[in-house]
Amino acid sequence: EVQLVQSGAEVKKPGESLKISCKGSGYSFTTYWIGWVRQMPGRGLEWVAIIYPGDSDTRYSLPFQGQVTISADKSITTAYLQWSSLKASDTAMYYCVKVDYGAISGAFDVWGQGTMVIVSS
């Protein structure tokens, strides 16, 4: 069974750093793009960033460029999303997603369970 299992909920203060994870299993981790989607409370879905674990090629949505870093460790089939300095506006649910097919142009066919990030002083 193809699965994406994300790390648990986080409560952080503004200015702190954070790295959340997403472990893929049941498929060839290095040959499918994997990404992150943000959902702020009561709001819609926003694509954040995507990475190809095979060669670490990355793409970012413009609003998130420079605000977050996506990475992947293919030795442990895990993708990450990290912040160096959190803001209250980063408070949201973050979903890890796998792209169907072996190209960037594919639908998100598998979703992780979500990681809730709360940033509050």
Place this chain on the structure above:
Amino acid sequence: DIQMTQSPSSLSASVGDRVTITCRASQAIKNYLAWYQQKPGKVPKLLIYAASTLHSGVPSRFSGSESGTDFTLTINSLQPEDVGTYYCQNYNNVPLAFGQGTKVEIK
């Protein structure tokens, strides 16, 4: 960047009704359009990809179609379990933008 404009933002329909949701792309995206369903408090799920191909396990009352840059999600015979928010998404190229969402409720 390609913009995805989804309408309506919400709708209320009776069980058994036919429901239609529209998504318009600001430029050509071929058929690289997906539809997702998010039930209240749940993780989004893929319903349709390539504009009209049903994802595995999706009930046949869901269907998708395209006409140029206009895409449509149809739910034939709305069921109580279809309550939720539906999103379209362009995956032709980055940014992999979502529509604003359509909230579907039962009248």
